[in-house]
Amino acid sequence: MYEIIVQNLLSPVVLFFVLGLIAALLKSDLKFPSALNETLSIFLLVAIGLKGGIELSKYSFQEVISPVIATLVLGSLLPIIVLFLLKIIKLDTKNAIGLAATYGSVSIVTYGAAISFLDHTGTSYEGFMNAMVVLMESPAIIISLILLKVLERKKEDSPVLTPQKLAFQSPVTALIDKEVLKEAFFGKSIMLLLGALLIGLIAGEKAIPAIQPLFIDLYSSVLILFLLSMGLTAGERLPEVKKHGPKLLLFGIIMPIIGGILGVGMGHLIGLSLGGMTLMGVLAGSASYIAAPAALRTSVPDANPSIYLGLALGITFPFNLIVGIPLFYQFAQWLS
Structure with a gap:
């Protein structure tokens, strides 16, 4: 186990993240242009989607139905677990929902590092x-926003859903509005992932010569640049997270372990390989800082980004890079 952690810690991917973290903490003038950050994000989303679609084209429906169901179950269950834990911490509802969506969804870059x-x-x-990365993005966001509406209905003084408003709404509209659905299913991240996945699925292996020079050969190098940028962002937000007390910081470490163990266990249950179980653990144990924050900004504007984004980037992301991935791998080995 120790050798695995050291090996992961000394990989270029992690070291460049640490470089960005140190640069931010030391107040360096090292910065990434916002346009470059956007470009790197788009590249990673398209690359993962294309590779997922091409790989998915090799399998029959019967082969992937169990992983699909397992992924959707995890994506729906994790937000409920998060809300239960945050109830113990006594975090307010809006910020708890923000963390539920964030920790129920997936970190694409953590997944890339696991690969x-x-x-x-x-x-x-x-x-x-x-392909499971795409499926893991939306369920937690949708479930979290539905839970928010349900919780707000229980409050007599709810400013969002009053009895008068409910009288003119259908049950579905009362729980989740069109804008929420639009953001959850058609937001930029989901569109890129799902669109690239479908293109890869339709084109199949014959698309490899066209995409290999950019999206396969350069993937690791672009991931390094993106992690350097994420290190800078995490370092800037780390002091904000500390303001909310040690219990919240502890949550940022405990939740990925709980999610990762559940994911690896689910992978074992449906008969995945050692690598497949590890990746299922990473999917369940990571926290989103792309799709979920984008949805929360419009759907739950009162949730504090410094909490859900700062915790995901400043605590859980580096924890998974250094400890989480090898930990899930080791647990998968035990089950194997």
Whole structure:
């Protein structure tokens, strides 16, 4: 276990993240242009979606139905677990919903780092796992926003859903409005992932020569640049997270462990390989800072971004890079 952690810690992916973290904490003038950050994000989303679609085209419906169901179950269950834990901490409803959506969804970059880790250790995994990243994005966001509406209905003084408003709304509209659905299903991240996935699925392996020079050969190098940028962002937001007390910081470490163990266990239950179980653990144990924050900004504007984004980037993301990925791998080995 110790050797695995050291190996992951000394990988270029993690070291560049640490470089960005140190640069931010030391108040360096190192900055990434916002346009470059956007470009790197788009690249990673398209690359993962394309590879997922191409790999998915190799499998029959019967082969992927179990992983699809398992992924949707995890994405729906995790927000409920998060809200239960945050009730113990006594965090307010809006920020608890923000964390539920964030920790129920998935970190694409953490997933990419896990792929690099498995490749480095020579561990094979099911190719259709790339497609599960897309499926893991939306359920937690939708479930979290529905839970918010349900919780607000229980409050007599709810400013969002009053009895008068409910009288003119259908049950579905009362729980979740069109803008929420639009953001959850057609937001930029989901559109890129799902669109690239479908293109890869339709084109199949014959698309590899066209996409390999950019989206396959350069993937690891672009991931390094993106992690350097994420290190800068995490370092800037780390002091904000500390203001909310040690209990919240502890949540940022405990929740990925709980989610990761559930994910690995679910992977074992449906018969995934060692690499597949590890990736399922990473999906369940990571926290989104792309799709979920984009949805929360419009759907739950009262939730504090410094909490859900700062915790995901400043605590959980580095924890998973250094400890989480090898921990899930080790747990998957035990089950194997």
